[in-house]
Amino acid sequence: MNIEMITAATNRLSGNVRRTPLLSSPMLDEIAGRRVLVKPECLQHTGSFKYRGAWSAISALDDQTRARGILAFSSGNHAQGIAAVARAFGVPAVIIMPSDAPKAKIDGTRALGGEVVLYDRGSQSREEIGDQLSAERNLTLIKPFDDPQVIAGQASCGVEIAQQAADMGITQADVMVCCGGGGLTAGIALALEAHAPDMRVRPAEPEGYDDTTRSLAAGERLRNQQEAGGLCDAILTPMPGEITFPILSRLCGPGVVVSEEEALRAMALAFHHLKIVAEPGGAVALAAALFHPGQFETDTVICTVSGGNVDPAIFARALETL
Amino acid sequence: MNIEMITAATNRLSGNVRRTPLLSSPMLDEIAGRRVLVKPECLQHTGSFKYRGAWSAISALDDQTRARGILAFSSGNHAQGIAAVARAFGVPAVIIMPSDAPKAKIDGTRALGGEVVLYDRGSQSREEIGDQLSAERNLTLIKPFDDPQVIAGQASCGVEIAQQAADMGITQADVMVCCGGGGLTAGIALALEAHAPDMRVRPAEPEGYDDTTRSLAAGERLRNQQEAGGLCDAILTPMPGEITFPILSRLCGPGVVVSEEEALRAMALAFHHLKIVAEPGGAVALAAALFHPGQFETDTVICTVSGGNVDPAIFARALETL
Numbered sequence: 001m002n003i004e005m006i007t008a009a010t011n012r013l014s015g016n017v018r019r020t021p022l023l024s025s026p027m028l029d030e031i032a033g034r035r036v037l038v039k040p041e042c043l044q045h046t047g048s049f050k051y052r053g054a055w056s057a058i059s060a061l062d063d064q065t066r067a068r069g070i071l072a073f074s075s076g077n078h079a080q081g082i083a084a085v086a087r088a089f090g091v092p093a094v095i096i097m098p099s100d101a102p103k104a105k106i107d108g109t110r111a112l113g114g115e116v117v118l119y120d121r122g123s124q125s126r127e128e129i130g131d132q133l134s135a136e137r138n139l140t141l142i143k144p145f146d147d148p149q150v151i152a153g154q155a156s157c158g159v160e161i162a163q164q165a166a167d168m169g170i171t172q173a174d175v176m177v178c179c180g181g182g183g184l185t186a187g188i189a190l191a192l193e194a195h196a197p198d199m200r201v202r203p204a205e206p207e208g209y210d211d212t213t214r215s216l217a218a219g220e221r222l223r224n225q226q227e228a229g230g231l232c233d234a235i236l237t238p239m240p241g242e243i244t245f246p247i248l249s250r251l252c253g254p255g256v257v258v259s260e261e262e263a264l265r266a267m268a269l270a271f272h273h274l275k276i277v278a279e280p281g282g283a284v285a286l287a288a289a290l291f292h293p294g295q296f297e298t299d300t301v302i303c304t305v306s307g308g309n310v311d312p313a314i315f316a317r318a319l320e321t322l
Numbered sequence: 323m324n325i326e327m328i329t330a331a332t333n334r335l336s337g338n339v340r341r342t343p344l345l346s347s348p349m350l351d352e353i354a355g356r357r358v359l360v361k362p363e364c365l366q367h368t369g370s371f372k373y374r375g376a377w378s379a380i381s382a383l384d385d386q387t388r389a390r391g392i393l394a395f396s397s398g399n400h401a402q403g404i405a406a407v408a409r410a411f412g413v414p415a416v417i418i419m420p421s422d423a424p425k426a427k428i429d430g431t432r433a434l435g436g437e438v439v440l441y442d443r444g445s446q447s448r449e450e451i452g453d454q455l456s457a458e459r460n461l462t463l464i465k466p467f468d469d470p471q472v473i474a475g476q477a478s479c480g481v482e483i484a485q486q487a488a489d490m491g492i493t494q495a496d497v498m499v500c501c502g503g504g505g506l507t508a509g510i511a512l513a514l515e516a517h518a519p520d521m522r523v524r525p526a527e528p529e530g531y532d533d534t535t536r537s538l539a540a541g542e543r544l545r546n547q548q549e550a551g552g553l554c555d556a557i558l559t560p561m562p563g564e565i566t567f568p569i570l571s572r573l574c575g576p577g578v579v580v581s582e583e584e585a586l587r588a589m590a591l592a593f594h595h596l597k598i599v600a601e602p603g604g605a606v607a608l609a610a611a612l613f614h615p616g617q618f619e620t621d622t623v624i625c626t627v628s629g630g631n632v633d634p635a636i637f638a639r640a641l642e643t644l
Contacts, residue, residue, distance in 0.1 A: 018343060018345075019343075020343070021340060021341075021342070021343060021365065023340075023365065026406075026433075026434070027433055040597075042597040043343065043345065043596070043597055043598070047597050084348075104594070111348075111349055112348070268634070271599055271634070271637070272426070272634075274365070275362075275364040275365055275369050275598060275599040275630035276365070276597060276598060276599065277593055277597040277598065277599065308597030312590070312593070312594075312641040312642075312644050315593070315641060316638045316641055319634040319637060319638055320634075322634050
């Protein structure tokens with residue numbers, strides 16, 4: 001991983017991924033007690049930042065390899081990103097998803113032309129299913145975060161943040177990133193190291209799934225006690241990645257852990273003041289900025305809203321917190 | 323009104339209003355049977371396009387006049403636009419609002435520093451209240467649509483549409499605009515006349531409040547039977563404006579009328595596929611594109627989502643249509 005790889009990925013993505021805006025509201029600033037800027041990756045194609053990494057990885061394959069097809073494991077957002085990018089390149093995509101993934105994400109993946117293979121988290125191994133499918137059909141596996149080209153694609157979000165903040169005269173900030181396996185967090189951290197060195201990336205996680213926060217504090221990769229359940233499905237991973245963790249460890253400040261209730265309230269406030277749709281896992285960074293002001297010393301906090309693929313019933317539940 | 327005035331307003335707005343993106347989803351294209359592009363003005367400051375016109379009009383005043391303060395009548399979106407821009411210029415704003423305006427809009431206007439004066443639509447005349455306040459405090463009235471500087475500000479949205487569509491190689495399209503008094507519709511029509519002459523603007527309205535559609539068909543300004551009630555409060559006006567109607571009449575194609583149910587379904591689909599929050603009146607243009615395909619002959623329909631200031635209970639009702 002180096003900045004040349006990120007620049008190359010950003011160039012491949014140009015014109016193919018959306019340059020999301022940087023949003024703000026005086027009401028959110030007031031709640032947080034400082035300036036809050038929001039990078040709404042929910043407005044990205046397929047409703048999450050995952051489209052960036054998928055485009056980067058699939059566009060980096062040679063034509064013959066790509067034409068044979070793509071394989072991915074995902075509970076949802078990576079699935080939709082891969083399915084949509086594979087379709088844009090006219091190649092098949094097989095996505096192995098847990099049968100308890102949010103319906104909106106399973107339906108969305110199928111609607112984008114992805115071939116969805118469901119498995120039971122309790123009784124089946126997705127790796128075995130994947131190995132078999134991959135061998136039979138000669139597919140190329142694209143991992144959700146522990147892949148340098150995926151990380152380079154997510155880094156394009158950080159390149160945009162650096163440019164957009166600089167246009168506003170902002171060079172110092174804490175940049176809160178919703179963190180699962182760490183692909184977006186590591187990518188943004190690498191981009192900012194090169195383009196906005198006075199900004200510091202910090203991961204945001206939900207209570208009970210704070211593997212990255214604990215790992216950063218301990219200096220080694222620690223595992224979550226639980227792997228599924230909870231509202232923040234988009235960012236629940238067993239532990240930080242082998243490739244992502246050394247990057248996070250070198251570049252990121254301490255993590256901030258928020259409750260599910262705070263994530264729901266942040267979703268409601270994003271609805272009310274920014275007019276965007278955040279999913280629970282996509283709202284933890286904003287929740288950190290709004291409800292944990294004591295964790296910050298900077299005048300400005302930039303928050304990713306990493307995705308918006310939420311079932312209506314959960315969104316309605318968030319609105320009830322207003 | 324001429325294109326020089328629009329160019330001057332667009333230049334005054336540059337860096338002060340948000341350049342909203344042009345969004346799309348393959349799922350919306352499939353429903354509509356053609357390409358659908360969405361201009362989400364809900365992402366504009368204060369959650370609606372009205373901030374553009376407010377900035378244009380207030381920035382065009384001389385310093386002394388502006389310093390005395392601004393007066394506006396509005397059920398909500400113009401109110402918030404005026405309050406926020408007045409605050410940005412450090413001048414007072416008094417907003418006369420009906421007491422039955424959506425709570426989110428009254429609260430939003432106050433939170434932005436606007437002095438809200440409520441009146442009862444049934445028993446009080448907002449004009450009398452306005453005349454009295456204006457005389458007492460020497461305020462400058464900025465009308466919501468029948469003001470050349472307001473129209474020139476809304477036109478900046480059309481300038482962006484022309485540029486963004488051209489970047490995608492699109493020069494021909496029907497451009498559906500959510501239409502109340504016609505300020506946004508007239509502004510976009512004037513901008514496209516100059517910058518994208520093969521695009522045609524068409525107003526979208528809710529059933530029962532289709533004054534512009536009927537007026538365009540009749541060639542004269544006709545009045546709505548009812549002036550209040552209904553979900554689409556943002557775009558309910560008695561009749562097309564004196565200044566806006568001749569522009570609409572010269573430049574716009576026939577209107578499209580949608581039901582409230584269709585507006586709610588369009589809100590739900592914008593939530594699901596675009597991750598944006600539309601209010602009912604802000605969703606009528608998208609509803610026209612999605613549910614009235616027989617009204618279009620072009621390959622591409624560009625829809626404004628003019629605002630997103632909706633009470634949570636109404637949004638939850640829209641989600642139930644999914």
